[in-house]
Amino acid sequence: VNIPRKEKDFQGMLEYKKEDEPKLVKNLILELKPRGVAVNLIPGLPAYILFMCVRHADYLNDDQKVRSLLTSTINSIKKVLKKRGDDFETVSFWLSNTCRFLHCLKQYSGEEGFMKHNTSRQNEHCLTNFDLAEYRQVLSDLAIQIYQQLVRVLENILQPMIVSGMLEHETIQGMSGVKPTGLRKRTSSIADEGAYTLDSILQQLGSFHSVMCQHGMDPELIKQVVKQMFYIVGAITLNNLLLRKDMCSWSKGMQIRYNVSQLEEWLRDKNLVNSGAKETLEPLIQAAQLLQVKKKTDEDAEAICSMCNALTTAQIVKVLFLYTPVNEFEERVSVSFIRTIQVRLRDRKDSPQLLMDAKHTFPVTFPFNPSSLALETIQIPTSLGLGFISRV
Amino acid sequence: MEEPPVREEEEEEEERARPEVGPEGALSKSPAQLTTEDVYDISYVMGRELMALGSSPQVTQLQFKIVRVLEMLEALVTEGSLEAEELRLERDSLRKELQALRTGDPP
Numbered sequence: 296v297n298i299p300r301k302e303k304d305f306q307g308m309l310e311y312k313k314e315d316e317p318k319l320v321k322n323l324i325l326e327l328k329p330r331g332v333a334v335n336l337i338p339g340l341p342a343y344i345l346f347m348c349v350r351h352a353d354y355l356n357d358d359q360k361v362r363s364l365l366t367s368t369i370n371s372i373k374k375v376l377k378k379r380g381d382d383f384e385t386v387s388f389w390l391s392n393t394c395r396f397l398h399c400l401k402q403y404s405g406e407e408g409f410m411k412h413n414t415s416r417q418n419e420h421c422l423t424n425f426d427l428a429e430y431r432q433v434l435s436d437l438a439i440q441i442y443q444q445l446v447r448v449l450e451n452i453l454q455p456m457i458v459s460g461m462l463e464h465e466t467i468q469g470m471s472g473v474k475p476t477g478l479r480k481r482t483s484s485i486a487d488e489g490a491y492t493l494d495s496i497l498q499q500l501g502s503f504h505s506v507m508c509q510h511g512m513d514p515e516l517i518k519q520v521v522k523q524m525f526y527i528v529g530a531i532t533l534n535n536l537l538l539r540k541d542m543c544s545w546s547k548g549m550q551i552r553y554n555v556s557q558l559e560e561w562l563r564d565k566n567l568v569n570s571g572a573k574e575t576l577e578p579l580i581q582a583a584q585l586l587q588v589k590k591k592t593d594e595d596a597e598a599i600c601s602m603c604n605a606l607t608t609a610q611i612v613k614v615l616f617l618y619t620p621v622n623e624f625e626e627r628v629s630v631s632f633i634r635t636i637q638v639r640l641r642d643r644k645d646s647p648q649l650l651m652d653a654k655h656t657f658p659v660t661f662p663f664n665p666s667s668l669a670l671e672t673i674q675i676p677t678s679l680g681l682g683f684i685s686r687v
Numbered sequence: 688m689e690e691p692p693v694r695e696e697e698e699e700e701e702e703r704a705r706p707e708v709g710p711e712g713a714l715s716k717s718p719a720q721l722t723t724e725d726v727y728d729i730s731y732v733m734g735r736e737l738m739a740l741g742s743s744p745q746v747t748q749l750q751f752k753i754v755r756v757l758e759m760l761e762a763l764v765t766e767g768s769l770e771a772e773e774l775r776l777e778r779d780s781l782r783k784e785l786q787a788l789r790t791g792d793p794p
Binding site: 330331332333335336337338505509667668669672673674676677678 | 710724737
């Protein structure tokens with residue numbers, strides 16, 4: 296049944312001398328660049344190599360070697376993230392590889408639940424001597440920690456763009472009632488120099504997404520990151536709306552709805568419609584609608600109360616209160632209208648919360664994602680500088 | 688008065704050009720203009736296509752040969768640009784020397 300091959304049949308393990316362990320983690324973790332020929336062509340390669348080293352130590356029944364390798368692996372990843380933890384690329388790279396390493400430890404654990412998708416050859420590669428379930432727990436905690444760090448990094452990058460790109464910058468020309476002049480485009484682009492636009496946000500989202508894809512991050516994990524990014528955009532935009540009078544007008548509502556539609560378009564484009572990202576924008580979408588609907592009769596009040604189910608009473612009342620008419624055809628919202636809304640919403644048991652918690656992080660999960668890669672075919676690319684380990 | 692608009696246009700052009708040089712764009716570049724970043728982009732694109740072919744031993748063998756070829760390309764791109772720079776400096780200094788000898792006082 297074996298495929299005839301000239302070269303030796305390997306078992307998909309890697310052997311190194313105990314004294315070379317520091318050199319191994321130095322070249323494979325501490326000093327490995329997240330962008331390079333080998334890691335780009337085979338995403339997750341460092342994780343596979345590490346697991347193949349674990350396999351050989353397990354095969355030797357050398358518990359001391361297994362323990363020592365796993366400990367240095369975890370410590371080295373922590374060290375890299377301490378040193379370059381503000382670099383999105385580095386954090387994304389090690390999140391992807393930590394997850395892949397964790398998946399390998401499950402896929403080849405020998406536990407039936409994790410072997411459903413294995414080929415028979417892959418089943419032969421399961422660990423035979425040690426149960427590493429406790430280490431899996433440690434690695435899973437590490438992955439959660441790296442994920443939270445990733446969210447902080449992307450939040451720091453996105454934050455300064457959001458108010459400017461979502462609220463202040465005018466995507467639709469001449470909406471605010473300011474008459475556009477003939478030289479509008481030129482003058483506005485001079486005025487916008489250095490200021491972020493919706494395009495800056497979309498470009499930034501695109502570059503985050505492409506880095507994660509290049510690192511071979513689990514699609515399910517990418518979805519969670521994107522949902523978290525959209526939540527940050529939505530929460531910061533809505534909070535600013537609730538704090539600034541000049542943001543509560545009919546035209547800003549129009550503007551926000553247009554910007555949100557562009558964000559949704561981006562999700563469709565990247566095939567992320569089922570990520571739950573769009574849903575996180577719901578409060579913002581409803582606030583934008585609230586800026587646009589009629590606010591006069593009892594029917595209007597009823598419509599508002601049934602429409603704004605993702606906003607708290609405090610948020611609805613605040614928007615109505617801040618609402619500023621843009622032209623002579625509109626009127627200020629009357630106090631009695633706001634009273635009507637308050638009365639109608641009295642029975643609603645919602646929180647008195649006005650501002651959204653922009654720092655909220657959705658709990659992350661790492662669903663098991665086995666790989667079809669055949670360990671016995673993995674070779675060690677020269678550029679990794681691991682000439683001292685050998686295939687077994 | 689005329690300068691600012693011109694500068695602005697240049698900036699706009701640069702920005703427009705950037706998205707095109709995405710992962711796929713690297714393959715349409717002239718070899719002389721290749722950077723190591725392009726080589727990494729090519730790696731990613733080819734890796735994705737190889738992975739789509741499945742994980743039969745033949746495919747993986749090819750995959751690691753391609754890794755080697757791309758490592759060589761990376762080395763050539765890096766060394767090539769360094770060498771060219773060195774030669775350029777050397778040529779310029781020789782040219783200057785020649786100029787000095789021609790115009791300078793005769794021996």
